[in-house]
Amino acid sequence: MPTDSSASAGPLADLRVVEMAQLIAGPFCGQLLGDFGAEVIKLEPPGTGDPMRQWGREKPHGRSLWWPIIARNKKSVTCDLRTPEGQDLARRLVDQADIVVENLRPGTLERWGLGFDRLRETNPGLVMVRVTGFGQTGPYAPRAGYGSIGEAMGGLRHVTGDPGSPPSRTGISLGDSLAGLFAALGALAAVNGRRRTGRGQVVDSAIYEAVLAMMESLLPEWEVAGYQRERTGPVLPNVAPSNVYPAKDGEMVLIAANQDTVFKRLAAVMDHPELSTDDRYATHAARGHNMAELDELISGWTASFGVEELLARLHDGGVPAGRIYTARDMFADPHFAAREAIIRLVHPELGELPMHNVFPRLGETPGTVRALGPLLGEHNTEIYGDLLGLGEKERAALAECGVI
Template identity: 35%
Template structure:
């Protein structure tokens, strides 16, 4: 039994933030029914690359362990089928612009009428309330408005977004946490609630010590490249053949680091404590940058790690995704499909000792489970044929979004 066995999720999400949330729930055992519009999840067509010229690599990355049913929610019969799905569900997840479900006639109040215990998880750019609620939400917009881009990049350079979709993924994680909390609370109260997660709130919540620095000083934090505003040296350095990360997180580590470097200048009182090193950051970093040019990344990492100081290479994906540690941690796994062959994908990051999550199925083809789900809901073969013929639903054999 997986932790979320018995939990049923009706998944109206698409693109990234919502599918990441529902995939996490699915990995932990929830039954996730992905409800797609007749056009399909946008990311089914986001490529290249496509795997075997069929499935978008983007779509495949966040939709495993799910079933796919195609419903036209603009049709009354489509909404009727959806509400029938909701009757015995635990969670409905969506990431439309606020108000969209209400316009479709399937908002939270309607869902509650059909299932008082339902938990609605809504992910949006700016939340369900507030002056910005109706703004369209995109990851890069949230990174910019949420402050991340103002502190990312090199000093004096243009603002830079994170290389991953941090706002989308983070909002999906907060929504997952909210769903789990709401499920636990429902055990006491017997009723569901509305989980409201947003990309902007995610970016703000992750400011942590940078916001604390601002509250303490009233000064905006500035970009420091690969450095840290409160700890020195704690950043990326260049070696003769690449880059590595050094994290001298306290004064005890500093004493060990000085011994490794064997530079008389590091005995200077200006570097004796972390506050002094922060005050004299530019001088210290210039000294270290010059010294680190003398050896390779591998040589520096070896000698610094041997002294017990946190240090590691700046890896390319081809380095870390083939790393023996990563493989042993099952963070890169393989699954097989008759259509796609052997497919590599990222593993499950939360390791549970008794009931670990697992990957049971590859991401579904468009409408792959439409007929089976409709049959489980009690519709006859004639009903299902009628739904598919009239455009209320669609199955895998009749549709192809690529």
């Protein structure tokens, strides 16, 4: 296992991860572990690599802008897991690892002789993280599962969008990312459990369950109260005021003043303190019942100010409010800059490349972005040569027959 446990290397610097995953859900788990210092060795098919190397709408110089982020802090080795030789290399790597991350369809690794029961024979402390659409068990386990399907099955799609439109997506791969996030949490929980038991275990992260975990009180609302959540656009039913309101210059501002004390502040900022004692708006329930009327009243007030003056008044009055940011807004915002929420690394072809920093922030052993997504097979010599001890001729022979 890696031995660099210094604070500068990150709190997970003593962990080695073998990533047998591609696309988003599994690799996002690997990204999170790598962000906090784990050595992440990513196995990729020779010649093609992870499809994420090609994904993304914009490709300056023919390069994905997504790959440098999701593969940051990782080491790339090529390995054809469909061959006996590749499977042997993978087993040798796993023997020296703490965690394996994979997101293949259930049963695939078992067919290749890389199932958990086989791998734990020589590495009893191994933690195997398995990220799939529907989990490792149950009638749907064999199905192909993508993030969008998990979002639909987990309930997110049904409640996303405007009431008069079909279910919408959020604009990011939220289901995949949630599954990867829960996978990383499970991996660290299993590693901590290993400290007590000496044994590893399987972490089963299903996309639909990761989404379901975010659905608040949706289930008891239906069974206990007979209420089914629906799409509500920018508002939450019976929670007011919490909406997007217009400014005079055409910009939109989100105001969230649904708590009684905060609504009192908003009423004062609006120079109508009597609203907070009006029976129609004095309580949370009353404001929810009269949501449309209240939103119209607030919109009339906000539309009389430019966005800067409006926000200044709201912030000075202690009312939660803000613009709906785009990337341009993030780059220009002094708070992002002060907290270094956006960092920049130099890519050999793309030049200076901005991306989000490592979150959450640890006070003593923070995570870091040490390297951008690697070239395909960039670390073959380091991993196969230095770590596994394969000589140059042996590596050349494996490359010649397409194994690496």
